[in-house]
Amino acid sequence: MDRLIGQxxxxxxxxxxxxxxxxxxxxQVVVKTFTLLPNDELKEDVIGTGTDMFDSRxxxxxxxxRNEKAYELMSRVAVSYMVAKYPxxxxxxxxxxxxxxxxxxxxxxERRPSHFREICSGIYVY
Amino acid sequence: MSIKPKTKYxxxxxxxxxxxxxxxxxxxxxxxxRVGVAIAILCKIxxxxxxxxxxxxxxxxxxxxxxxxxxSPFTLSLPAMVEFFxxxxxxxxxxxxxxIYFCAAQLLFLGLFTRWSAAICFIIHLLLFNGYNxxxxxxxxxxxxxxxxxxxxxxxxxxxxxACFFKFARKPINExxxxxxxxxxxxxxxxxxxxxxxxxxxxxxxxxxxxxxxAINQPQFFTPFTGWIKSLASIPFISLIWCWGTLLAEVGFxxxxxxxxxxxxxxxxxxxxxxxxxxxxxxxxxxxAWIMIVFDLAAFGxxxxxxxxxxxxxxxxxxxx
Numbered sequence: 001m002d003r004l005i006g007q008x009x010x011x012x013x014x015x016x017x018x019x020x021x022x023x024x025x026x027x028q029v030v031v032k033t034f035t036l037l038p039n040d041e042l043k044e045d046v047i048g049t050g051t052d053m054f055d056s057r058x059x060x061x062x063x064x065x066r067n068e069k070a071y072e073l074m075s076r077v078a079v080s081y082m083v084a085k086y087p088x089x090x091x092x093x094x095x096x097x098x099x100x101x102x103x104x105x106x107x108x109x110e111r112r113p114s115h116f117r118e119i120c121s122g123i124y125v126y
Numbered sequence: 127m128s129i130k131p132k133t134k135y136x137x138x139x140x141x142x143x144x145x146x147x148x149x150x151x152x153x154x155x156x157x158x159x160r161v162g163v164a165i166a167i168l169c170k171i172x173x174x175x176x177x178x179x180x181x182x183x184x185x186x187x188x189x190x191x192x193x194x195x196x197x198s199p200f201t202l203s204l205p206a207m208v209e210f211f212x213x214x215x216x217x218x219x220x221x222x223x224x225x226i227y228f229c230a231a232q233l234l235f236l237g238l239f240t241r242w243s244a245a246i247c248f249i250i251h252l253l254l255f256n257g258y259n260x261x262x263x264x265x266x267x268x269x270x271x272x273x274x275x276x277x278x279x280x281x282x283x284x285x286x287x288x289a290c291f292f293k294f295a296r297k298p299i300n301e302x303x304x305x306x307x308x309x310x311x312x313x314x315x316x317x318x319x320x321x322x323x324x325x326x327x328x329x330x331x332x333x334x335x336x337x338x339x340x341a342i343n344q345p346q347f348f349t350p351f352t353g354w355i356k357s358l359a360s361i362p363f364i365s366l367i368w369c370w371g372t373l374l375a376e377v378g379f380x381x382x383x384x385x386x387x388x389x390x391x392x393x394x395x396x397x398x399x400x401x402x403x404x405x406x407x408x409x410x411x412x413x414x415a416w417i418m419i420v421f422d423l424a425a426f427g428x429x430x431x432x433x434x435x436x437x438x439x440x441x442x443x444x445x446x447x
Binding site for chain 2: 003006007009010011012013014016017018019020021022023024025026027028030048049050052053054055056057058059060061064076077080081084099101102104105107108114
């Protein structure tokens, strides 16, 4: 039965779930990286802010690893990309965090922006 | 055009019959399906073409070890194909594949060699989707399904170059088959909205009326309209209306869409279309919004065209069946 369902889903797209933004929306996971280039320049990147299609797809990968046990894997994925993006880079600082929305009242009163709460961080040497 | 008994006709102006409504409106829905999907693919290729190497190669953002681990054993996938043919220059191969994809999507748009172009688009999308499902999201899933429908439905027989150049494409579409195709789309779409709506009903944020607020505060959904939308959504009453409006539109869609009386079906479709326009404009998910609007109109676009003033005045409930 699993094989039949797998084949049906694989050939028709029927295995895709439709539960978007549910049961709850939650906070967004964002990865910030600081990459040290060979000329000692520090490059800051933010992954998961949906700036373009590539970032949206990267965000989908990060969303899959949105689990305490998978943060290490998420960091490695981000570091691999940074090392490929900046050839010669050998040291990357990674911070995984969530953007927490302000309450409606706080936003109405003082236009308080979303708050970045760091969940974990680390330095990778390539 | 001769008038047959018990046939519904579409009026664009008082007493002017322009077409056999049910059949021709359904043919028009097939055109929406073909052209809408082709436009979606062309847009997708244009925004992704420069990042293909990072997105869809074994040296990209999804580690090779994960690609192999998550690969579906039941179907084709790009990494399996690369491995099978011992392709060493993945980026060049991928660019070539996307150029073929681009050409096939253009042919699909024009309706030239429609079945073949739909098949090429479908296979390439299938390879990408099954091989790199970690980087996929809602848009890709719906594109997959709609490409499958393009492959099996007679989309090349209506307003297409095939119909201009080839005799086989000019043969009329069997009415029962056309009906079955549209019914399949309609059933699928109803399942989509019902599933999405019920899943949301289980969430505390949707019931409390804060889900829309949480969503528009995510940086990935920031657009030039965000400030304005946030000002509105920060009013709890408005946020509550948006959340419950979404729930009502999604859960109610499979039931209300069939009702002709008081234009309920039209309102159901209009409300769901407006929801997708909101998603596209306010949250920046233009491709997702586009593919859903195409799906909605391909399945139920006829409800805007088939209702006549006579239907609205009829006693009792009438249905779009």
